[in-house]
Amino acid sequence: MIRPHRSHPLWIAFILHRISGVVLALFLPIHFYVLSLALTDPTALDGFLRFSDLFVVKILETVLVLLLAVHLFGGLRLMAMELLPWTNWQKSLAASSIALGSAVACLFFLKVV
Amino acid sequence: MTSAIEERDTDILIIGSGGAGLFAALHAQQSASPGTRITIAVKGLLGKCGCTRMVQGGYNVALGNGDTVERHFMDTIEGGKWLPDQDMAWRLCEQAVVRIHELENEVGCFFDRNADGSLHQKAFAGQTADRTVHKGDLTGIEIISRLMEQVMSRPIEQLQEYRAVGLIPAADGDGLAGVLFIDMRRGSFVFVRAKAVLMATGGGPTMYKYHTPSGDKSMDGLAMALRAGLPLRDMEMVQFHPTGLLAGEHTRMTGTVLEEGLRGAGGWLLNGAEQRFMFDYDEKGERATRDIVSRAIYAEMRAGNTTAHGGVYIAMSHLGVEDVRKRFKGMVKRCEDCGFDLAGGLVEVVPTAHYLMGGVVVDIDTRTALDGLYVAGEDAGGAHGSNRLGGNGVANSTVYGGIAGDVMAADIRNVKALRAPDRSMLEQEYQRATAAFSGTGASVGEVAELRNQLQEVMWDGVGVLRTAEGLNSALRSLSDITQQVNDVKVPDGNRAFNLTWHDWLNMQSLCEVSEVITKASLARENSRGAHYREDFPDVGDLETSYFTVASDNGSGVQVAREPVKFSIVRPGETILPAHEPASLVG
Amino acid sequence: MLNVRLYMLQRLSALVMAPLVVGHIAVMIVAVQGGLTTAEILSRTQGSLWWMLFYGLFVIAVSVHAAIGLRVVAYEWLGVKQKLSALLSIIVFIGLLILGMRAVFAVTLS
C-alpha cells in the first residue's frame, strides 16, 4: 500500500522519474543489441522491425517514448530547481513537465499508428 | 538494595538543560582545566524540555539608547516590590549585557534587527525603557537551539532522560557527594558522583490546575533541596499569567499562554455575558499589569460570570480580523490548530500559573549552604523578589547559569577527590523512589486523578487570591492527598520508560513543594507583587520588608521571616541620576 | 552515496543528452511513419559522420548517466552495499558503452 505520506505531487514526480529512468536503462541494452543486428544479421533486424509493426508493440514503443519524454522534462525540471534561482511553483512545474512529456508521447503515438 | 544502583563518576555535573544548564555546561567546558569531565543530565531530551525553549517575549538587557544598567536594576527592584536580593538583581542586570553579546557573537543567536542593522528592543509591561531583545515571538527556540548545538558539538557527556531523584550528601557530612538518578529509558538507578553539582531544574509551578510550564517540570529540584535541608525563600511568590488558553480539562493545551501582546495591542477581555469588565477593576483596563488582570479575571470567575469552561473570553476581532491574523500569526495558527478562531471569534482564557519567583537561597556566585551544590535559573530564589518582570526570566537563567559554570570550574581546582556518599541516604532515596511499586492502593488512573485533585486544591486555596482560611484548608487537603499518593501502586512489570511511575514521582515533588508554597503564603501577612491575601490586602511597610525562608530540618516545613537588606538602594530612593526621566517609553 | 563528482557527472551527462533526446524523438516521429525497415535506417545513417558523432556522444553520455543512476537505485532500493554498487555501476557503464558503440558502428559504418 502506498502510505498517505507519499501521495503528494513532488513525490509522485520523483517516483515517475526513477521508474522511467530504470526502465529506460533496462531497455537500453536490448535496444543496442537489436541495432547491432544491422552489422551481424540484417535479416533478423528486418524481422524485428516487422514484428514492431504489431499494434501491441506500437503501444509498448509509445510507452517507452512517454517514459523518455517524462524523464527528460522531469530531469530538466530537477536541474532547474537545483541549479537556477529558486521559484515557488515547484508543484506546477512538476505537473507541467509530466504533461509536456505525455504530449510528446501522444504526438508520437498519433504519427505511428 | 543499593547494589541495584549503578555508579559513575564525573567532575562537574549539571542537572537540567534549560538556559541555566546549557550555559553552565558551556562555561564549564570553556573555563575548566583540561581533562575536566563535564556531564549534563536531563529529564527530557537535551535542550528540548524545560521552559527556556518556550520563551516568547524576549530577553531584558540595557544596551544604551538612554537605557542603563541602573535603570534596568531600578525596574527590577520596583517590579519585585522591594523584595529582591539587591546584589543578585544588580549582577543580573549587569551581566545580562555580557551574556547577550555572548549569545549573539559566540553562541550564534540572531536577534531581530532594526532597519539600520542595530538590535531591536521593545518595552515589556513594567519597564521604563525599550529593553527587550527578541527573535520574533519565538525567542526561546533561537536561544536554546543555538546553545544546544554548542553543547552537542563539545566534549560534554550527555545523559538524556535521566531524572534526578535525590541529592546525596557526603558520608562525613561535609558537602554533596553526588546525585541519584533514574535512567528513564532503562528504568534503572544510577548514582553519579561529582565534585560540583549545578541544580538547574527550573522550578515551574505545575501544581496548579492551569499552568504554562512544560510538562517535564514538576519542582523536583526544589523538593530535593528541601529534603537535603536547604532553605527556600520567597516560596509564596507564584506568578500568574492572565491569559492562558482554556479548552477543557482533558486537553494538555489548557493553560498554555496566549501572549501578553494581545492585550497590549488592544484586545478585550469579556466575561460570560460577553461584557468588558476590566475597567471595573483598574483604570488601565485590559492594559493593567499581569497581577491586576489575573486577580480581576479570578474575581469574575468566582462571581460566576464565566464562559462554558469557567473562564472569560479574549476578543480581538474589533481590531480587524485580517490585521490580527497578520500581526499575531503564530498565536492565530496555534489557536486554529486546536479549533479556535482567535482573529475572528472569541477564545476562552483563564489566569495560569507561570513562574515561581521563589527558590533555593544562594549567594551571587550560585553557591548554596551545601558545599559542592550550586543552583541557578528558576530554581534559585532572590533575584526577582515578589514579582518577575517579563523578560527577566531568561536573562536570569542564562546569566547565572554561565556564572555557575565558571564558579564550579574554579572551585573544583581545590577539591582533591570525589566525596564518599552517605550510603544510608542513598538507600533512603532509592526506597523513596521505588515505594510506588509496593503501594497498596488502587488501579489505573489513580495518579492522574490525584494530580487533578492537587491542582484543584492549589488553584482554589493557594491561587490568585488567598485567605488564611483557604490556605489552612488547602494544607489539610494536601496532607490527605500526599497520604493517598504514598499508597498508590504503580505497575512494576516494566520500569523502562514507565511514565506512570514518573507521574507518581512528579506528584511526590509537587506535593512536597505545594506544602511549602502554602505555608509560606500563610507566613506572609500582607500583599506584595504576585502574592495577594484578601485578609491582608495592604502592601505593608516597605522599610521593614521581609522575605520568607522555608526549610525542613527533619521536623516538617518551618517558615521564618528575614529582613530584606537594602544593600544598594532604600525604598523611596533611586540610583538613577537626578535629571533622568522616570520613563523613556512614550 | 553520491559525491560532487558523481552528482555533477550525472547532471552534465543529462544536459548533454537533453538536445540529443529531443533530436532522437523527433527523428523517430518523422521516421517511424509507415513502419521501419533496415534499409531505411541504414540509408539515413550509414556513412554519416554526423550521425556517428550524434549517437556516439549519446551512448557515452547515457552510459555514464544510467550507470550512476542505477548505482543509486541499487543502493537505495535493493540494499546493495556501497562498494558493490560502485562495482556494479562500473560494469553497467562498460557494458552499455560496448553495446552502444557496437550499435553505433553497426548503423553508421560499413
Place this chain on the structure above:
Amino acid sequence: MTDSNTETLNVSVWRGDASGGQFRDYQVPVQENQTVLDVVTWIQQKIDDTLSYRFACRVGMCGSCAMTVNGEPRWTCRTHVNRVTQSSSLEIGPLRNLPVIKDLTTDMDPFFDKWTKAGGTHRASRSRNDGMVPVDPASKERMIASEGIECINCAVCYAACDTVAANPQYLGPASLQRAWTLVNDEKHDDRSAVLRAVAAEGGCYNCHSHGSCTRYCPVELNPMKAVAGLKRTTVAKLWGK
C-alpha cells in the same frame, strides 16, 4: 456531528520496543478540542498505564512529541484529532527512521549526530567583548537565513523522507537546512567548512527532491529549498575556483 460523550474513537497504538512489537486497540471517548497527544495521554492515564510516549512543551515549540499518525509524521500536541481521523479511527505509531526505545518514543540521537556532522553549529567570528554586528534584516543573505531558522528540530521531515529511510548515511533535511542557514550567516567564521561538510559523503547530493520534508514540516519551513540552495552553492563554488 458530535454527540460528544457517547462517540468513541478506535485507536490503534503501536506497542513494543527495539526488539519488535504490534498494534493494540483502544477505545477513547471523543471530546472537543482533543489533540492526538490528548488521545495518547487518555490511554496512558485511564486505560493502560504502561504506555510510553514523549512530550514537553505541549504547544509546538519543543519538537518532542512527533509520532506517525495514520501513516503521516506529525507533531501530536498541535494536531487536532478532527484533522486526521478517518471514519473515527486513528493509528498511532512511533516516528519512522529513528530507533524505537519503547512504544511511541524514539531515540533521536542519530538525528542530532547528523545535525552536528552537517556543520550545524555556529562558529564564532567575534567574542562577547566585541560589539554586535549590524546586520541589515532585509539583506538577501539574512532573509535566506531567517527562512529556515525557526526549526524546532522535531524530526518530522526526517521521518517523512524516503531517502533517509533508504540511505543510512544521508544527513537528512533538517540538518542540511540548518547548515544552509549558517552558509548564509555572515557572522559564521568559516562558512566554507559548512559547505565542505554538506558536500561530503551522505550530504546534500543524496536528496532526490521528494519534497516530503517540505510537505510535512509542521512549522511550514522548506528544507527542500534549502537543500537545493546547498547543491547550487557547492556546485557554483566548484566552477568558481
